[in-house]
């Protein structure tokens with residue numbers, strides 16, 4: 001289904017907002033990147049679907065492919081680093097398509113002249129460790145070095161492939177379905193932001209970056225065909241993920257804000273900086289849409305997984321207000337808007 | 349407020365620690381006090397008992413709208429919730 | 435604030451009860467359906483709280499809460515931005531709050547100037563600007579915006595003795611005088627004002643007494659947690675319904691009659707109120723805060739010759755003349771009355787200041803989808 005909100009034309013120049021994961025980026029993909037590529041043969045998922053990855057038919061099974069480029073500043077942050085982020089991001093994108101057994105990854109590096117060898121070694125140690133956790137490995141790659149100042153340190157690109165018997169889209173919700181988030185939201189985004197020393201905050205926030213294919217496997221095993229939508233709320237946070245699945249499914253979502261798990265320290269830092277934890281990136285979480293009948297079973301299965309202990313059911317799909325996400329705050333209701341461009345901390 | 353040192357204080361906001369300046373707060377402050385922060389400056393000490401006073405005032409507002417049945421229902425719910433808190 | 439206490443000002447059960455009380459008093463006012471009780475708040479933080487917690491969905495139908503000129507960034511006037519832009523283009527390093535970066539001047543914003551090579555730094559506090567100046571061996575001008583509460587911080591820094599290469603370009607504003615302007619606007623429907631708790635913490639609620647006496651409309655001082663806003667509105671509508679005209683303090687934990695005298699002393703020792711334009715509103719007598727003569731050496735306007743003529747080679751954007759920020763801040767128009775809203779004017783390509791600041795009405799409406807009526811949604815998340 002074509003979502004009308006995507007129709008704003010892309011500006012003459014590509015600015016930072018086109019990389020922020022929100023409406024602008026979807027417009028860019030739809031109007032330029034996906035233009036003319038059509039759907040893959042055999043009923044898979046192509047670029048135009050703007051899902052987390054592509055799905056191609058291989059006999060009676062499905063091959064899932066996804067790719068991701070990573071830059072993060074700082075490259076080492078509490079709870080992770082760019083290497084862990086690169087592996088987890090790709091493994092999780094595969095998992096969001098229902099492919100929880102990644103066959104292998106590729107990893108390409110673009111390096112700025114003068115980059116320290118030891119730092120590279122540390123990042124690769126982290127990549128190996130994260131692969132181990134996800135049950136996968138890196139099988140090929142590519143290296144480019146660019147002149148000083150031509151890029152900011154290091155860019156990693158990872159591609160992942162996996163084979164699955166059943167894949168899950170991000171548009172399968174219907175009224176009555178429930179939404180589950182697999183843990184606390186806002187951890188990664190606020191942890192990275194709090195490292196900026198000009199904010200002069202002292203707080204122990206830790207990124208949630210982790211591969212969650214094991215957790216997703218448990219959810220799929222418990223919910224079977226009742227698991228109808230999965231999305232990882234990375235850039236743009238929970239708000240963007242919800243807007244996207246609501247828009248693509250053509251349903252309204254009602255989210256109970258008090259049921260959405262948020263750590264106290266994340267809430268407090270968000271409050272001080274004027275940044276809503278629902279709008280910032282998560283790197284080890286998923287939003288899962290399930291039929292009401294299996295909601296409790298899936299919740300229980302996810303909670304039994306070490307990375308899903310804080311999981312909660314936090315929303316329901318309605319027929320009204322298709323494409324909108326309504327947030328019940330406990331005090332009233334509002335629409336949950338998506339982040340516009342880069343989030344700026346306010347004066348505090 | 350966690351500590352005070354030479355015109356600045358460290359305040360704790362749900363586990364987030366932040367430094368605020370005390371240049372313009374009008375009464376002496378000490379660790380344990382609450383302060384109202386604005387752009388990195390404490391602008392008022394908030395005595396703990398005044399927090400209770402504000403809530404009492406809000407409950408007073410509810411009482412003054414007596415005669416409204418619905419509000420009465422909710423007030424009963426509120427009292428029950430209060431008892432539960434204690 | 436400690437978690438438990440903060441939670442108590444975010445207690446949904448009390449909030450529900452206060453919303454019922456609000457409805458009760460609105461009914462008591464006994465208006466025709468097309469004549470809602472109209473009140474105005476003059477504080478971006480109030481609008482933030484109302485929007486963020488979705489309070490409008492719990493307001494009764496017969497109440498209209500209008501956002502007034504409560505966003506300091508939005509009312510910063512074009513000539514003030516022009517001064518900062520001209521200084522930056524003359525090669526002087528400017529530090530300012532992030533919100534000020536994209537406020538449009540006649541031809542350029544500070545962000546445009548920066549893109550063209552000017553030195554502009556974003557800071558999160560005036561203290562940070564001073565620290566930056568200490569590390570530099572060039573001039574640093576702090577382009578200061580904000581109402582009296584924020585001006586107190588700037589004043590404290592001046593009195594503490596900043597480094598010699600530091601100076602201030604003040605766009606600070608003083609709220610009480612603009613309330614007079616809004617109250618006197620022809621055709622205004624405002625029957626009462628909700629005043630900002632932070633500002634009143636400094637000035638005391640007594641500062642509003644002459645205003646109330648002159649204009650015959652009640653003023654209630656309110657804080658920023660959802661309960662604070664609701665309680666303030668309950669109090670205000672109660673006064674309106676019973677035709678009582680006075681100042682009431684619904685934020686007693688932070689505000690008293692006299693305010694923070696020490697902070698007032700600091701503020702008025704450094705700043706003097708002078709008349710000046712607020713963007714889109716009018717000339718506001720005593721509405722601008724400028725450095726007093728005794729502190730002239732910290733005043734960028736007196737330290738530098740600001741050559742505004744350098745800006746005249748740039749044509750102003752043709753869109754600007756359609757911007758309705760002024761009418762919106764005066765409470766006589768809403769963003770939907772502006773043909774540019776959400777189309778040619780968005781947060782990443784703002785035409786007017788109201789779309790720039792996170793406290794601006796257009797920006798807030800854009801973020802939260804305007805003021806959709808969400809009172810009747812079936813099938814809530816808890817059902």
Ligand code: SF4
Nearest residue numbers: 757758772779786796
């Ligand atoms: S939408 Fe933009 S142009 Fe229109 S009034 Fe608001 S700020 Fe001005």
